[in-house]
Amino acid sequence: MEAAAEGARVYAAAAAVIDGELALAPAIEVASDGTIAAIHRDPSTIPAALPRYELGRRLLLPGLVNAHSHAFQRMIRGATHRRRAGDPSDFWSWREAMYAAAQGLDPAGVYRATRACFAEMVRAGITCVGEFHYLHHQVDGRPYDDPNELSRQVIQAAADVGIRLVLLEVFYARAGAHSPPLPEQRRFCDGSIDAYLARVDALRGEGVSLGLAPHSVRAAPADALREIAAYARAHGLVIHAHVSEQPRENEECAAEHGRTPTAVFAEAGCLDRPRTFTAVHAVHVDDGDLRRLGGQHVCACPTTEADLGDGIVPALDHRLRGARLALGSDSNAIIDLFQEARLLEMDERLRIGARICLAGPDESLGLALLRAATVDGASALGRPELGRLGVGAPFDAICVDLDHPTLADVGVDAWLDAVMLTGTAALVDQVYVGGVRRR
Amino acid sequence: MEAAAEGARVYAAAAAVIDGELALAPAIEVASDGTIAAIHRDPSTIPAALPRYELGRRLLLPGLVNAHSHAFQRMIRGATHRRRAGDPSDFWSWREAMYAAAQGLDPAGVYRATRACFAEMVRAGITCVGEFHYLHHQVDGRPYDDPNELSRQVIQAAADVGIRLVLLEVFYARAGAHSPPLPEQRRFCDGSIDAYLARVDALRGEGVSLGLAPHSVRAAPADALREIAAYARAHGLVIHAHVSEQPRENEECAAEHGRTPTAVFAEAGCLDRPRTFTAVHAVHVDDGDLRRLGGQHVCACPTTEADLGDGIVPALDHRLRGARLALGSDSNAIIDLFQEARLLEMDERLRIGARICLAGPDESLGLALLRAATVDGASALGRPELGRLGVGAPFDAICVDLDHPTLADVGVDAWLDAVMLTGTAALVDQVYVGGVRRR
Numbered sequence: 001m002e003a004a005a006e007g008a009r010v011y012a013a014a015a016a017v018i019d020g021e022l023a024l025a026p027a028i029e030v031a032s033d034g035t036i037a038a039i040h041r042d043p044s045t046i047p048a049a050l051p052r053y054e055l056g057r058r059l060l061l062p063g064l065v066n067a068h069s070h071a072f073q074r075m076i077r078g079a080t081h082r083r084r085a086g087d088p089s090d091f092w093s094w095r096e097a098m099y100a101a102a103q104g105l106d107p108a109g110v111y112r113a114t115r116a117c118f119a120e121m122v123r124a125g126i127t128c129v130g131e132f133h134y135l136h137h138q139v140d141g142r143p144y145d146d147p148n149e150l151s152r153q154v155i156q157a158a159a160d161v162g163i164r165l166v167l168l169e170v171f172y173a174r175a176g177a178h179s180p181p182l183p184e185q186r187r188f189c190d191g192s193i194d195a196y197l198a199r200v201d202a203l204r205g206e207g208v209s210l211g212l213a214p215h216s217v218r219a220a221p222a223d224a225l226r227e228i229a230a231y232a233r234a235h236g237l238v239i240h241a242h243v244s245e246q247p248r249e250n251e252e253c254a255a256e257h258g259r260t261p262t263a264v265f266a267e268a269g270c271l272d273r274p275r276t277f278t279a280v281h282a283v284h285v286d287d288g289d290l291r292r293l294g295g296q297h298v299c300a301c302p303t304t305e306a307d308l309g310d311g312i313v314p315a316l317d318h319r320l321r322g323a324r325l326a327l328g329s330d331s332n333a334i335i336d337l338f339q340e341a342r343l344l345e346m347d348e349r350l351r352i353g354a355r356i357c358l359a360g361p362d363e364s365l366g367l368a369l370l371r372a373a374t375v376d377g378a379s380a381l382g383r384p385e386l387g388r389l390g391v392g393a394p395f396d397a398i399c400v401d402l403d404h405p406t407l408a409d410v411g412v413d414a415w416l417d418a419v420m421l422t423g424t425a426a427l428v429d430q431v432y433v434g435g436v437r438r439r
Numbered sequence: 440m441e442a443a444a445e446g447a448r449v450y451a452a453a454a455a456v457i458d459g460e461l462a463l464a465p466a467i468e469v470a471s472d473g474t475i476a477a478i479h480r481d482p483s484t485i486p487a488a489l490p491r492y493e494l495g496r497r498l499l500l501p502g503l504v505n506a507h508s509h510a511f512q513r514m515i516r517g518a519t520h521r522r523r524a525g526d527p528s529d530f531w532s533w534r535e536a537m538y539a540a541a542q543g544l545d546p547a548g549v550y551r552a553t554r555a556c557f558a559e560m561v562r563a564g565i566t567c568v569g570e571f572h573y574l575h576h577q578v579d580g581r582p583y584d585d586p587n588e589l590s591r592q593v594i595q596a597a598a599d600v601g602i603r604l605v606l607l608e609v610f611y612a613r614a615g616a617h618s619p620p621l622p623e624q625r626r627f628c629d630g631s632i633d634a635y636l637a638r639v640d641a642l643r644g645e646g647v648s649l650g651l652a653p654h655s656v657r658a659a660p661a662d663a664l665r666e667i668a669a670y671a672r673a674h675g676l677v678i679h680a681h682v683s684e685q686p687r688e689n690e691e692c693a694a695e696h697g698r699t700p701t702a703v704f705a706e707a708g709c710l711d712r713p714r715t716f717t718a719v720h721a722v723h724v725d726d727g728d729l730r731r732l733g734g735q736h737v738c739a740c741p742t743t744e745a746d747l748g749d750g751i752v753p754a755l756d757h758r759l760r761g762a763r764l765a766l767g768s769d770s771n772a773i774i775d776l777f778q779e780a781r782l783l784e785m786d787e788r789l790r791i792g793a794r795i796c797l798a799g800p801d802e803s804l805g806l807a808l809l810r811a812a813t814v815d816g817a818s819a820l821g822r823p824e825l826g827r828l829g830v831g832a833p834f835d836a837i838c839v840d841l842d843h844p845t846l847a848d849v850g851v852d853a854w855l856d857a858v859m860l861t862g863t864a865a866l867v868d869q870v871y872v873g874g875v876r877r878r
Binding site for chain 1: 513514516517518519520521522523524525526527528529530532533555558559562686742744745746747748749750751772773775778785786788789791792793794795798800801803804805844845847848849850852853854855856857858860861863865
């Protein structure tokens with residue numbers, strides 16, 4: 001969808017979260033370049049000459065930031081819940097179904113699957129996605145004529161849908177310690193760290209918004225991690241990796257390295273710079289891991305982590321040790337960051353047996369969960385200008401319908417908690433990216 | 440809403456779950472009394488004279504049965520997630536906020552709060568609710584002129600909204616062992632088991648669909664449980680009770696009775712008849728409890744049990760020991776049995792670390808979860824004629840929109856699993872109760 005740019009204008013709403021605080025009856029002035037020029041809390045300061053859009057009984061929130069997605073996995077939504085007798089039915093058997101889907105995609109298929117997924121994200125209020133992209137080559141592992149062919153399909157899908165993309169380019173080398181890639185993993189593999197970085201160089205030269213993504217300690221050997229850390233440092237890029245999603249991953253890592261996955265990433269230099277590393281999942285972590293991740297990000301993906309039997313991200317422990325919590329739709333069986341945010345808190349309540357885990361006394365839990373779904377996701381993606389409504393930020397915004405039955409009779413003081421702790425993406429009825437309306 | 444009755448007619452849909460199986464392109468013939476007269480799988484058998492409603496790309500499911508609700512608690516949606524320093528923020532502090540809301544309601548307030556809640560239920564595809572009703576008397580405990588005044592407000596709210604109601608009349612006697620009711624519990628208390636049963640007698644005489652509900656072993660002494668069991672047996676009524684929701688409840692029960700809450704109910708005769716007792720929650724249960732509940736129902740309320748830090752219902756263990764699993768929206772912070780059904784399965788995956796817990800090999804998990812949200816809830820409420828689409832059953836049905844973005848591109852084989860394992864109530868776009876369209 002190509003949407004027309006507009007001139008300067010003003011949006012008035014019942015309420016908005018402005019720079020992390022709930023403001024009643026604000027008017028947001030958007031410049032013709034799609035950034036926020038001013039926020040008027042006093043109606044008399046609104047330039048009368050500007051066109052004015054009345055959003056009525058709507059709550060304006062920053063556009064949501066989805067920090068971890070595998071778009072093509074949406075294809076197997078609902079198709080992985082039958083098992084045969086003898087099938088262990090766990091993460092690893094799910095992976096077989098997912099690999100089978102990955103094998104069937106040509107470039108046009110990657111575009112179609114990704115576009116459908118991104119379109120659903122925009123509808124759900126997601127205005128920026130970190131796509132953890134590992135489908136790189138032909139099924140037998142040979143590169144396409146352009147080695148970035150499939151990355152370009154993802155980039156095109158995002159552009160056509162109007163969602164912001166941070167392409168997390170995955171490095172994948174092996175099935176595990178001392179094991180070459182399985183046949184169904186050949187598409188993911190560049191063959192060498194140099195070939196991988198050459199692909200990254202090309203995309204970087206074109207101005208693509210990028211992060212580096214060594215898939216996991218299982219799929220990336222330690223020497224590659226060191227090269228990735230050095231490249232990321234040299235070019236100011238963030239690093240994302242799957243970390244301690246499954247106990248077996250930890251066991252294999254202990255056997256190969258004699259330490260935890262987090263410790264392996266730290267040893268390789270991936271955690272040297274503050275707030276540039278994102279550990280996706282970080283479920284099965286020990287005290288040393290919590291300490292190491294304290295200055296970084298943890299991206300939880302609660303609906304996927306439940307679906308795959310991964311376990312509960314110890315979000316309270318991560319928060320208390322200083323990690324920022326981001327959220328991802330991961331497998332995209334469900335695309336709904338409101339549910340992810342709620343479950344981040346609710347799974348902790350189940351684990352701990354108490355209420356209100358992710359906010360301190362007198363803090364707003366709704367705001368804390370909104371931070372995970374917005375600014376802290378943007379921080380994880382190396383895009384600190386996103387995830388907030390404030391002067392100078394792009395107008396990436398979503399409207400929550402305060403007349404939705406979920407919110408009927410809910411008082412102003414409880415709006416945000418009700419949205420974040422009882423709502424779903426069905427509350428969202430308008431979406432803007434860079435000032436352009438996308439829903 | 441008073442909806443007009445209609446004559447005999449036929450509904451054609453892309454698919455329907457008929458008597459527990461997915462059927463493609465069925466036509467359902469509904470008689471003028473609102474019951475299902477015939478199900479046509481062969482178009483040539485459809486009486487040509489009948490008006491025909493084409494539901495298009497919709498999946499018809501039985502109306503959902505919500506086996507455990509406290510309607511008025513919807514009033515505090517979103518309002519219980521702030522705490523002060525020093526507040527332990529657990530189930531018991533949440534209860535204080537809930538009691539405060541309960542104190543403020545006069546009969547008109549009970550009607551308004553209940554009606555708003557039931558209206559949201561119908562919108563979410565719930566066609567029958569078991570209302571666990573304990574607001575009986577004036578704030579100081581004195582009965583209204585009609586001791587069933589507040590029960591009648593609930594009955595009227597259900598009638599006006601068009602939802603089927605099973606009124607689970609609560610018996611509440613005390614704050615705990617050897618403790619009289621707290622001031623804020625006086626409204627709940629009839630003062631004697633005879634006064635309680637007199638209220639029940641009056642409603643029963645008027646043909647109200649009823650169940651007996653000793654609140655919990657904390658609130659009901661053992662002699663009252665014996666009288667309730669005898670009355671229920673004499674009149675063929677189901678019994679519902681809160682069972683082992685919180686560890687403290689078990690500890691206090693052990694101190695008073697020297698056994699578990701489930702054992703106390705069993706000892707009092709509440710579990711003598713198969714399939715007539717429903718243990719709501721049954722989270723903190725031991726092996727003996729699982730065995731005793733094997734011939735009965737367990738009603739799980741996963742969103743509430745997470746919200747209140749109760750813990751995970753061991754649904755797999757209950758299922759393997761032969762309990763039927765029903766679902767409830769309980770506190771009504773969230774009203775969405777699709778989410779409850781999904782979390783019933785997903786919380787087990789988190790607890791156990793494997794996938795596909797609530798269906799055996801080659802069984803459909805989607806159908807198993809739909810059973811919990813329909814027939815097994817109806818069974819728990821003593822209404823076996825509900826919760827299914829089949830000849831002779833009332834046409835209580837909901838439409839799932841197969842063109843909803845959640846279901847776009849999902850293949851026929853995965854429809855049910857996708858609906859039950861990735862969907863929400865937002866998929867529902869038409870609702871019928873007894874053949875009358877209510878949404």
